[in-house]
Amino acid sequence: MKQLLTLKRLIARIGLALVVLAAVMGVCSLIGTEEVSLKAVFAGPGTRTTVNPDYDIFIRFRLPRIILAGLVGAALACAGVVFQVILRNPLADPYILGISSGAGLGVIIAVISGLNWTLWGRSPIAVFAFAGALGTVWLVWFIGRLTGKFHVTGLLLAGVVVNAFFSALMMFLTSVTKSDQVYSTIFWLMGNITEGDFLVLWIGAGCVVGGIVALFYLGPQLNALSFGADDARSMGVNVARTRTIAFGIAAGITAVAVSLSGLIGFVGLVVPHGVRLIFGPDHRQLLPLSGVTGAAFLIVADTLARIIVAPAQLPVGVVTAIVGGPFFLILLIKYSRKVSWLT
Amino acid sequence: MSGIIEVENLSFGYTSEATILRDMSFSITPGTFVAIAGPNGAGKSTLLNLICRALRPDSGTIRIDAAAIESYSTRALAAKVAVVRQELAPIFGFSVMETVLMAKTPYYDSMGFESRVDRETANEALEATDTAQFASRPLASLSSGERQRVFIARALAQNSLIMLLDEPTNFLDLKHQVGIYDLLKVAQVEKGKTIVAVTHDINLASQYCDEILLLGADSSYHIGKTKTVLIPEQIKGVFDVDVFVGRVGKEEFFIPLGKFAKNRGKTNKEAGNI
Amino acid sequence: MNKWSLLLLIISCWTAVGAVISGTRQGHGDSDTPMPDRVNRIVSLAPNITEILFAIGLRDEIAGVTLDSDYPPDAAAKRKVGTFWQPDIEAVVAARPDLVITLGFEQQRNLAERLRRIGYKNLIVNIEKVSDLFKAIERIGDVTGGRQQASELTNRIRTDLQRLTARIASEPKVRVLWVVQREPLRVAGRDTFINEMIELAGGENAIGPTLHKYPPIGSEQVVACNAEVIIEPTMGRQDIDNQQNGAMQYWSKFKRLPAVANRRIYVIDGDTVSRLGPRLYEAAEAIARCLRPHIFEN
Numbered sequence: 049m050k051q052l053l054t055l056k057r058l059i060a061r062i063g064l065a066l067v068v069l070a071a072v073m074g075v076c077s078l079i080g081t082e083e084v085s086l087k088a089v090f091a092g093p094g095t096r097t098t099v100n101p102d103y104d105i106f107i108r109f110r111l112p113r114i115i116l117a118g119l120v121g122a123a124l125a126c127a128g129v130v131f132q133v134i135l136r137n138p139l140a141d142p143y144i145l146g147i148s149s150g151a152g153l154g155v156i157i158a159v160i161s162g163l164n165w166t167l168w169g170r171s172p173i174a175v176f177a178f179a180g181a182l183g184t185v186w187l188v189w190f191i192g193r194l195t196g197k198f199h200v201t202g203l204l205l206a207g208v209v210v211n212a213f214f215s216a217l218m219m220f221l222t223s224v225t226k227s228d229q230v231y232s233t234i235f236w237l238m239g240n241i242t243e244g245d246f247l248v249l250w251i252g253a254g255c256v257v258g259g260i261v262a263l264f265y266l267g268p269q270l271n272a273l274s275f276g277a278d279d280a281r282s283m284g285v286n287v288a289r290t291r292t293i294a295f296g297i298a299a300g301i302t303a304v305a306v307s308l309s310g311l312i313g314f315v316g317l318v319v320p321h322g323v324r325l326i327f328g329p330d331h332r333q334l335l336p337l338s339g340v341t342g343a344a345f346l347i348v349a350d351t352l353a354r355i356i357v358a359p360a361q362l363p364v365g366v367v368t369a370i371v372g373g374p375f376f377l378i379l380l381i382k383y384s385r386k387v388s389w390l391t
Numbered sequence: 392m393s394g395i396i397e398v399e400n401l402s403f404g405y406t407s408e409a410t411i412l413r414d415m416s417f418s419i420t421p422g423t424f425v426a427i428a429g430p431n432g433a434g435k436s437t438l439l440n441l442i443c444r445a446l447r448p449d450s451g452t453i454r455i456d457a458a459a460i461e462s463y464s465t466r467a468l469a470a471k472v473a474v475v476r477q478e479l480a481p482i483f484g485f486s487v488m489e490t491v492l493m494a495k496t497p498y499y500d501s502m503g504f505e506s507r508v509d510r511e512t513a514n515e516a517l518e519a520t521d522t523a524q525f526a527s528r529p530l531a532s533l534s535s536g537e538r539q540r541v542f543i544a545r546a547l548a549q550n551s552l553i554m555l556l557d558e559p560t561n562f563l564d565l566k567h568q569v570g571i572y573d574l575l576k577v578a579q580v581e582k583g584k585t586i587v588a589v590t591h592d593i594n595l596a597s598q599y600c601d602e603i604l605l606l607g608a609d610s611s612y613h614i615g616k617t618k619t620v621l622i623p624e625q626i627k628g629v630f631d632v633d634v635f636v637g638r639v640g641k642e643e644f645f646i647p648l649g650k651f652a653k654n655r656g657k658t659n660k661e662a663g664n665i
Numbered sequence: 666m667n668k669w670s671l672l673l674l675i676i677s678c679w680t681a682v683g684a685v686i687s688g689t690r691q692g693h694g695d696s697d698t699p700m701p702d703r704v705n706r707i708v709s710l711a712p713n714i715t716e717i718l719f720a721i722g723l724r725d726e727i728a729g730v731t732l733d734s735d736y737p738p739d740a741a742a743k744r745k746v747g748t749f750w751q752p753d754i755e756a757v758v759a760a761r762p763d764l765v766i767t768l769g770f771e772q773q774r775n776l777a778e779r780l781r782r783i784g785y786k787n788l789i790v791n792i793e794k795v796s797d798l799f800k801a802i803e804r805i806g807d808v809t810g811g812r813q814q815a816s817e818l819t820n821r822i823r824t825d826l827q828r829l830t831a832r833i834a835s836e837p838k839v840r841v842l843w844v845v846q847r848e849p850l851r852v853a854g855r856d857t858f859i860n861e862m863i864e865l866a867g868g869e870n871a872i873g874p875t876l877h878k879y880p881p882i883g884s885e886q887v888v889a890c891n892a893e894v895i896i897e898p899t900m901g902r903q904d905i906d907n908q909q910n911g912a913m914q915y916w917s918k919f920k921r922l923p924a925v926a927n928r929r930i931y932v933i934d935g936d937t938v939s940r941l942g943p944r945l946y947e948a949a950e951a952i953a954r955c956l957r958p959h960i961f962e963n
Contacts, residue, residue, distance in 0.1 A: 051527075052488060055504050082759040104758045108783050224876070232771040235750075242754075245782065250683035258676040265668055268496045268503045274485070275493075278445050279476065283549065284469025284497040329484055332503050359732055359747045359756060501668055 053330050061333065065340040072344045073118065076351040077110045081358045084110070112249055116308060117241045117350040117364070118343035119249075121315055123256045123305040125323075125342025126263055128316030129334055130298035133270050134291055135200050138379065141317035142302040145207035146184040149214035151306040152237050154180020156221050159229045173236065174248070174307040181303035184210060189295070239312035239365030241350045252308055259301040260339045266294050267332035274329065312365045314372025315342055321379055393457055394418030395553060395585050396442060401451035403434075403441060411437055413610035415451070419602070421552070424579045424586045426596035426617075429606030430630055435589040438606070439555050442587070443474045456552060466497040473546035475539075475556040487533070487541050488526040491516055494548040516548040520574055536567035543574060554578065556588040560595070568592070572599045594644050597621055605629045621645070704809045708762040710752050710773055713792060713942035715740050717802055718766075720943040721814040729760035736936065736944075752776055757785075764788060766805065792941050795861045799823075802943070818943060825946040826865055829953060832960065833867035839956040841868040842892035842924065847915060851881045858941045866953035868894070887919055895924045896955055898935035908932045931955040 051057070078084065088102035127142035135144070158176035188206045195202030222230050244252070263270075269290040272280040277287045302316075319342045320334065327333055346364070349371065353362040396419040404410035411434035419425055427435045440446040442453060444460055453460040455471050463471070473494070485493075494516075495509040505513075517523040520540040525533060530541065539559060546554050554575070560568040576599055578584045590596055596603055597617055604614040607629045613620050626634050626645065633648040706728035709715040715734035718727055724739065729746040744760055747753030754776060757765060765780055767773040769791035777787040788808055790801040799819045806815020841863050843853040853859040854875040863870055871890035872882065897912050899905060909932045916925050924930060933955065938948040954961045 052492075052510075053504075055502055080755055081753055082755045099761055101758045101761050104783060105755045109755055109758065229771045235772065242779075247683055247687040250687065251680055254676050254679040254683070258672060258679075262669070262672055265503065265672075268493075268499050271485070271489075272493050272496050275490075278440075279474075281445065281465060282443060282469060282472070282474035282476075283494055283545075284466040286465045328486075330489065359745045359753050361747070361751045361753065 053333055058333055058336075061327075062336050062340070065337055069118070069340050069344050072347055073114050076347050077106065077114055079351050080105070080110060080354055112244060112246075113241055113350070114347055115249055115253070116244050117347045119252055119256045120241065120305040120309045120312065121319075121342035121344070121346025122260060122339040123301040123342075124312065124316040125319040125338040125345075126260050126335055127298040127302040127305075128342075129320040129331065129338050130263060130270070130294050131316070132320055133274055133331065134295055134298075135204065136274075136276070137200070137204070138321070139317070141313070142298065142305075143311070143313070143316070145188045145203065145299075146210040146214065147181045147299065147302050147306060148311050149211045149218065150184025150187075151177040151181040151303070151311065152218050152233075153184075153214045153221075154178070155236055156218050156225075156230070156233050159233050160221060160225050177310075178303050178307035181306050182299065184214065185299040185303070235363075236310045238363040239310040239368075240361075240363050241309050241346075241353075244308060248308070252304055255304050256301050259297045259304075260335065262297050263294060264332065264335050266290055267330070267335060270294065270331040271329075310365075312346070312368055314368040314376065315346055318372045318375045318379075319345055322375075395421040395456055396587070397452075397454040397457075398442075399452045399454075401441065401453065402449050403437060403446065404449060405437075410449075410610065412441075412606075415612055417604065417612075417614045419585060419587065421585050422579065422583050423601045424576065424599060425588070426593075426600040426603045427587065427589045427606065428591065428593055428596055428603060430608050433606040433608050434610075435606055436557050439474075439557050439587070439589055443472050443555055444468060445474075469497060469549060469551065471551055472553045472555060473549040473551040475542050475546045475554065475559060477557055477561060484529045484531055486527050486529055487517070487522060488513065490530050490541055491545045491548050494545045512550065513544075513548050516544040519547055519577070520544040521570075536563045536570075539563065539567075539571065540574070543571065547578060551584075553585045553587065556586070558589050558591065560590070560592065568595065575599070593621060593626070597643055597645070618643075704763045706761055706763045707809065708746060708757050708760050708765045709734065710746070710757075710765065710767045710776070711749055711792075712736070713940045714766050714768070714790070714801075714805075715743075716940070716942040716944065717805055717818075718809075720818050721802070721806055721809075721811045723809055723811055726809070728762055729757060754779065762786075764808065766790065768792060794858055795865075795941070795945065798858075798941055798945060822943065822946050826949060829946070829949055830865060830867070833953060833957060836867055836957060836960075838867060838869040840871040840891060840893045840923075841952075841956065842871040842887070842890055842895045844895060844897045845879055847897075847912075849881050850883070850887070851879050854878050854880050859938070862938065862945070862949050862952055865949045866956055868952070868956050884919075888921065891923060893923045893927070893929065894956055895922075895930045896952065897930070897932045898938050899932060900935055905932055905934070929955075 078086070082101075082105055084102045084106050086106075088100065089106045091100055091103065093100060093103050093107070124142055128140070131140040131142060131144060132138055154176040155173050157180070158173050188203065188210050191206035191210070192199070192203035195206070222233070269280070269285045272283050272285045273287065273290060280290075281287050305312075320338050323334055323338045323341050327337055346368070349367040350364045353364040353367045356362060356367075398418070399416050401412055401415040402410060403412045411432075415438075427438060429435055437446065441448055442455075442460075444463075455463065455468070460468070491513045492505050492509060495505055495512065498509065499505055514523065514526075517526060520543050522537060522540050522544055525537060525541070530538060533541065543556075543559070546556075556575070559571055559575075563571065572595055575586050575588065579586050588596075588600070593603075600617055602615060603617045603620050604612060605620055605625065606612050611629075613625060613629070621643070623634050623636055623645075626632070630647075634645045635648055635652070637644050637646065705726055707718060707723065707726050708729040709718055709727065710731055712731065712734040715727070715730045716736055718724070719737050719740065727740075727743055729744045730740055731752060732745050732748045734740045734743070744756070746756040746760060750772070752773070757776075757780065762785060765777065765785055765787040767777045767787060767789055769789050774789060777789055780787055788805070790804060791797050792801050799822075802819050803812075803815050806812045806818075843859055843863065845851045845853055852872055853870070854872060854877060855870050856874075857878050860870050871892035872880075872886070895912075895916060897908070899908055909930075912930050912932050913928075916922070916930055919925050933951055937944050937951060950961075
């Protein structure tokens with residue numbers, strides 16, 4: 049027996065989720081390969097002659113890294129929610145329309161084209177990844193539209209084709225380039241969370257949180273869209289506008305996430321389903337709660353990645369895959385019995 | 392009196408070679424219950440989709456409530472026209488109440504939530520369709536007939552002038568078939584809605600509908616009062632099947648006659664029925 | 666103002682504020698100051714750098730090494746700061762280094778940059794060619810106050826190498842195929858320090874100039890290269906005899922190759938030869954032994 053969602057209930061649930069997230073962040077910030085004492089942290093940053101490693105580790109490495117993991121997790125989870133409803137496909141994830149291969153191609157091009165130039169002292173890889181991701185999404189959207197007004201199957205096929213083509217292009221470039229930096233590209237592609245610098249984190253936070261709030265505004269329209277475009281239109285929802293805006297924002301925050309941390313899989317697929325199972329499909333609730341859950345999920349995964357094989361580190365994508373893979377299989381079995389893929 | 396739905400010289404085909412609807416013109420009076428019937432492929436659902444603007448005509452005009460259909464925003468059109476399609480089980484599990492409330496989506500407040508008035512409207516719609524007891528159950532857990540009533544409730548909650556339904560009783564048992572048509576008739580009589588329903592069942596159409604639009608597979612059409620249009624010659628011409636017409640009191644009913652029908656060969660007069 | 670414009674406004678303000686704050690932040694320590702005079706705690710992020718530090722007498726000053734720094738054996742006792750491919754930046758910081766020494770490739774450069782931004786001094790040395798090695802040893806010596814030991818080390822290595830080349834100067838060059846990996850088959854090309862070692866040891870690379878440093882090659886090129894000697898460095902701590910047998914079996918299909926016909930396939934210890942470090946002479950000598958066993962039979 050379900051209760052109806054009201055603004056009050058929603059705010060309470062989001063509040064509770066945020067408290068849990070804060071707790072997770074707190075606990076994870078104290079876990080790592082090094083012992084850090086909070087008391088030492090509060091002593092403040094060291095000077096040139098007396099360094100305070102506890103402060104440095106905690107404030108300059110752990111905290112930014114945790115914040116970054118949280119942002120990427122939230123972005124991927126929310127993007128996953130949106131793609132699943134727009135494509136009416138429970139197996140959709142944020143990379144389904146070519147974002148992953150586009151970002152990877154962007155990175156390889158950046159690496160090959162002479163990698164010594166910097167953007168305000170920072171590597172241009174992130175920018176190229178972002179541009180590659182967005183450019184590819186636009187391309188897939190464009191190709192999809194050629195197959196008819198809005199044909200979901202057409203869009204998905206365009207995504208598959210572009211993905212395959214760009215991946216092949218990437219492999220080609222990898223094998224003919226002389227550059228040794230190709231190895232770092234492959235490493236980047238596996239997804240890893242490193243503490244970004246302040247400005248990058250700040251702007252990233254603005255984009256991701258802003259994007260999630262914007263998607264929340266579209267919650268009711270996304271609910272209507274769950275019943276199909278025709279039904280939604282009959283109820284007075286401007287389907288084309290909703291799709292375009294939601295798609296654009298979801299692709300945007302995914303591109304931001306990918307440029308910050310490489311390709312981390314399974315978060316965008318698994319978290320929306322988990323949250324939907326517990327809280328139901330109402331997008332006004334699903335979106336913010338998926339964001340918070342995605343953040344917590346990736347923070348925990350990253351913490352595990354940091355400590356399981358210490359002193360080495362696992363790429364965080366490995367941890368999410370180990371958790372997410374079996375979950376995905378379960379989903380596949382559950383849904384393929386229930387549903388015929390509706391377009 | 393101008394019609395609430397006015398169609399002029401409407402033509403449409405899914406491809407340029409196959410025109411399904413050719414040069415149709417008709418007008419539907421406000422507050423009537425109209426049935427659209429015809430053989431498979433005649434274009435009944437197509438016509439419905441054109442009237443609710445899910446499709447655009449190749450030529451001709453459609454006017455809803457005296458304004459051209461293109462002039463409406465999506466939201467404004469939804470205030471005039473509500474559609475009940477053949478029901479599909481949704482992928483994600485919304486409850487009955489949540490489903491019905493979605494009719495009010497364009498009117499939610501700035502945070503995206505429905506008001507108390509919206510909830511009351513939804514409750515009334517649930518009462519009217521006898522589905523109030525399912526309010527908090529997931530939509531997918533209802534039977535076909537119950538789900539269909541919920542979608543009608545949603546259309547009612549939309550408070551529109553016109554309701555379009557595409558084969559609303561297709562998979563329903565007898566009780567529910569009659570139940571739904573009763574419901575629609577009540578909506579027409581008590582709320583003054585204009586109802587347009589695509590149906591295969593000419594008997595129900597004859598029982599409930601004021602007017603009927605017969606679509607032929609050859610793009611021909613006949614519209615008029617049910618009694619005038621539903622006559623054996625017309626039915627034979629459109630459906631290419633003989634019918635036996637019977638009367639019970641004021642009700643007429645039609646039974647299609649196949650090769651093995653027992654009274655075949657005698658005309659209706661000879662059979663002593665008319 | 667509708668909620669969309671409000672949201673856009675907030676994001677713009679947020680970005681502007683961020684730009685302002687970012688402009689005023691600093692780490693501890695000015696990153697442009699010169700290297701410190703006294704370097705008491707050094708972290709090395711590569712195994713060959715560790716070897717260099719030990720070799721110029723800085724054993725006590727080493728505060729952290731990577732997991733794969735396994736030579737000399739004393740390095741095992743040092744605090745670990747992750748692996749060569751994935752250094753653990755937290756561990757590096759916890760070791761309180763005065764100086765962090767890294768190699769020049771992308772990942773390590775990134776790490777060094779991150780450390781520099783919060784005020785940790787670092788030195789980046791490129792060790793890709795033999796000449797790089799000498800420069801690196803001297804640079805490290807300069808920075809750590811071990812200038813004299815550094816010079817002694819480089820001189821010793823140079824002298825040893827000269828002696829080696831003199832011994833074999835009159836001999837004809839031996840064609841060597843250096844196999845880095847068997848499946849798929851990859852060899853060391855001409856643009857590598859391995860090639861330099863081969864030449865120091867009196868050989869020449871059987872493979873001509875290639876695009877990649879360690880190119881994958883096909884059977885055709887193997888047959889065409891006409892190698893007289895095949896050398897395979899071991900990977901890891903596997904039994905050398907086992908690997909030797911495996912190698913003999915694998916190469917037996919290239920019967921026409923002089924190296925196979927004369928059974929001159931050598932599996933040698935990978936540790937010394939795969940790392941460009943202070944054991945350069947030992948590596949070159951090991952290779953020379955393979956190329957001309959008769960000269961080194963004493």
